[in-house]
Amino acid sequence: MSLPATKPVYDRVALIGLGLIASSMFWAIQRAGLAGEVTGYARSETTRDTARRIGLCDRICDSAAEAVEGADLVVLCVPVGAMGQVAAEIAPALKPGATLSDVGSVKRHVIETVSPHVPEGVHFVPSHPLAGTEHSGPESGFAELFQNRWCLLVPVEDTEPSAVMRLRRFWEGMGANVDEMEADHHDLVLAVTSHTPHLIAYTMVGVADDLRRVTDSEVIKYSAAGFRDFTRIAASDPTMWRDIFLTNKTATLEILGRFTEELFALQRAIRTGDGQHLFDYFTRTRAIRRGIIEAGQDTSAPDFGRGAKGKA
């Protein structure tokens, strides 16, 4: 697992933004020997200092332009709402023939805001690794984050196939499974499997926090499996998630509409005492769980919502 690949996929890789994803990418790149050199840049001086202190990236630069200079692959790892501005900033420094990519959780918006800045001769290949934890920042990364996770490539029109193939090899080298998907479909799928669930978890934790008759300490002390999982989800980075909802507005609002429709039907079943409706609904949802386990995307080991799996 820690053996370097026979030869690097890119001579030089630049990571712009040094949070959970970029820092995990660096450790995964290093582990597999996927790049000759990795440069890094973060807007915050504190983040750059931290990166230098923990040895994140071969070289931390004090400007984005400096970091991308001469890079064969530039990956934007900033919140979705900042992608356009960062692309504008680095565009003049991009090397002809380089590949520009990103790791944003929303793809249509990134394509719309980044594409206008991509110089002639630079290959723009948006991507989205479906991997993460509830932690954020340069110290939260680790080489195994992408292992057996999916990374979706969302090539724009007329992208050079060889640039896509090379990026695919790069992500595979970091342990990911790679698929290609169209941007709007990506945004809809993610609204279902990630964005709406996050919004719902944030909402439920907020409700608990608001409820004055149930004290905060009771909510914390007696947090059972359901709620505890929600608090973990709702501990994710606020800036990243604000940007996701603002930029994947249409799909999120559509899925939210479907969600409230179903929720009201279940609420009505509770109010009218329709046990059959509840039972049938709860039985049906078990099948999806089985599918996820069979697809190797989760284990059937019992979870206590408290990390006891490794100990049990």
Add this chain to the structure above:
Amino acid sequence: MSLPATKPVYDRVALIGLGLIASSMFWAIQRAGLAGEVTGYARSETTRDTARRIGLCDRICDSAAEAVEGADLVVLCVPVGAMGQVAAEIAPALKPGATLSDVGSVKRHVIETVSPHVPEGVHFVPSHPLAGTEHSGPESGFAELFQNRWCLLVPVEDTEPSAVMRLRRFWEGMGANVDEMEADHHDLVLAVTSHTPHLIAYTMVGVADDLRRVTDSEVIKYSAAGFRDFTRIAASDPTMWRDIFLTNKTATLEILGRFTEELFALQRAIRTGDGQHLFDYFTRTRAIRRGIIEAGQDTSAPDFGRGAKGKA
């Protein structure tokens, strides 16, 4: 951890219903030597056969009345909706001076339906261990389930304090922390920390299953952290959860009302592009998470929604 206690807390314990909780209780009782003999009964013959095959309980009986005969502690471990009927069935066979308890997730309803059947001289002490996994059935239990989890005792009026104390020692012997709480407050707290989150998770998984433009295989393949956690929650026992919602109707509907109110406010912020509202909300919910970790009810180890914690 596997050393027996100096002496049993009860000479004979009867477990009625042999699912996740009862089977975990048996292994925990056995591990700590908390009872001289444990009898068990389940309505389904298949379950009784399985229990006999795996050595669950010292003796499996073919009727509930036989199982409770001579027992010093009888614990009802059936779905909340079945408690009253089972109590009626065993009442004539209960030993004078015995303690009757249950492990239901809703307490007001259990008290209302069980109390009328409790014979004079039998101590009724409702309880609720806040522990579980997404698995169910007699083979899903394990001795560590209650370790460091809370068990809430909800004594009814005029309960003999010595009976409550003894049940407390019993649960502590199984590894649980024990608190007492009033029934209605219990039902409200649990509506927040467990019941409503489960309903929401079931709903979201149902929505994903319904959505024809996103195929099931895509939902499964690309299930990211948020949704994957929801599918685990939504894999819980349908009968148990149907009963919980039907019997904790008032509190669940109240919390659902608060939830949709907040959700609509966030939905509106997305629609109007109010990033500040979203950011503030998402920042506030992080504090509760920290509290839960500080209270030792979860770990800060990153979770991937796929049981990788123990491996990382």
